[in-house]
Amino acid sequence: MLQRNDDLSKLLVINKLDNVGIDLDSGHKYALRNLRAGENVIKYGQPIGHTTADVAVGEHIHSHNMKTNLSGKLEYSYTPSEVMDEKQKSDRTFMGYIRDNGDVGIRNDIWIVNTVGCVNKIAEKLAALTGAKSFPHPFGCSQLGEDQATTQAILKGMVNHPNAGGVLVLGLGCENNNIDVFKQVLGSWDDRRVKFLNAQDFEDEIAEGVKLIEELKAYANTFTRQPVHISKLKVGLKCGGSDGFSGITANPLVGRFCDKLVSFGGSCALTEVPEMFGAEHLLMNRCTDEPTFEKMVSLINNFKDYYTRYGQVIYENPSPGNKEGGITTLEEKSLGCVQKGGLSPVVDVLDYGDQLQKNGLSVLNGPGNDIVACTNLMAAGVHVILFTTGRGTPLGTAIPTVKIATNHNLAEKKSNWIDFDASPLLAGEDLTQQLMDYVLRVAEGEMTKNEANGYEEISIFKDGVTL
DSSP, X not given: OOOBOOOGGGEEOSSTTOSEEEETTXXXXXXXXXXXXXXXXXXXTEEEEEESSOBOTTBEESTTTEEOOOOSOOOOOOOOOOOOOOOOOOOOEEEEEEOTTSOEESOOEEEEEXXXXXXXXXXXXXXXXXXXXXXXXXXXSSBOHHHHHHHHHHHHHHHTOTTEEEEEEEEOSSSTTOHHHHHHHHOOOOTTTEEEEEGGGOSOHHHHHHXXXXXXXXXXXXXXXXXXXXGGOEEEEEEOSOOTTTTTTHHHHHHHHHHHHHHTTOEEEEOOGGGGTTTHHHHHTXXXXXXXXXXXXXXXXXXXXXXXXXXXXXXXXXXXXXXHTXXXXXXXXXXXHGGGGTTOOEEEEEOXXXXXXXXXXXXXXXXXXXXHHHHHHXXXXXXXXXXXXXXXXXXXXXXXXXXXXXXXXXXXXTTTTOSEEOGGGGGTOOOHHHHHHXXXXXXXXXXXXXXXXXXXXXXXXXXXXXX
8 A cells, every 4th residue: 555755746736726646656646735534635626535534744545545525416507617619720631431421431341230149150250251340249139128229229320330331231030120120220221331131031141241241342442532621520538447647648638639629620529427427517517508408417317317226336436447546536537537528518418329410529328338438439420539548458449449548657568559648748748739640640541559459349238128
């Protein structure tokens, strides 16, 4: 257990209101003055919990002497705050694929989208034979109500995603989410870009699948990269394996990127609702109008109800890795997490499977679970995900998933996972333009580590009965 840091001059003080400083080697917190038992611990200029014992100046503050302030559902009032709402003219473009319906993609892959988990291995075999990409999942049958609808909404988002030049919808034939049912969910599609295959209908489903994928390839090959204005770029914001540096380096950097992209007319999406608890008021007061604020309140309270419905403690969130990295309470984690959304106005609040509709910053429903959150962002239509991490993770989803390290040790140790090192911010460097340039290179085809490694997965949120 860390004990003391008596050289207060070496501690990073994030906000002038803070009564703790951050050790730049460990990311852990130390008292900047004597604190009484029950006194609020202040970081980022906000309370992140309270002391459970007297704490002397220089003493380590963590789970052994600190506890959350948070409890159950709260009442909220709309109090609009100052936001970063400056529009900038830009002639910046990237080379993307303009689809026949006007959508823009940054990849031109062939995707196999399974209506049901029973065909996962068929999809994998087809992918191996053709170079298409498959994304196994266990759902699409034996689900009821909202679970089934969520599965269908996420799969619909995949079918419609502009990063896919062509899509094979692969079904079995007897599942709840069979192709005829799923077509009703899709509503409309371009039969040059989307093909359907029920495996039970063919003696040799592999041969039929290869044939259809070759047709899709031929269609996808009619597209070439063209200049696209930066305002067409849509970026998802995610963190995972956070540490004490997440709210100091990588997350604020992504927030500045978000503000810059939004100022150019682009779009960002912030998710991980449980990792907003304790900082939700900051997002609520940035909502552009009261109806959006009310949607944000419902988003937070509905997720709290989801926890209590299963008898779970709402605020027992920081993982063992988070705690080892210096994060003690959920509000501390949340105050770092929401910084990925910068200071831009919140223009919309979306549910599972909803598509981004408005330029600017949107908040998307979903848990903090890395694979589920990345899948939700992808299905909402973002082109690329900026994923900050202090502990490291190889995970990626169907779209480029940029790993941004909060500390240099991680960037150096796991260079096979990490795409961008945010640690120079500790020395005062401004990396916003470098990150923007890197993301635009990714948009133009530079592969992220998850793509190069083939680490591309999906997972769909589940909350209901399985037959």
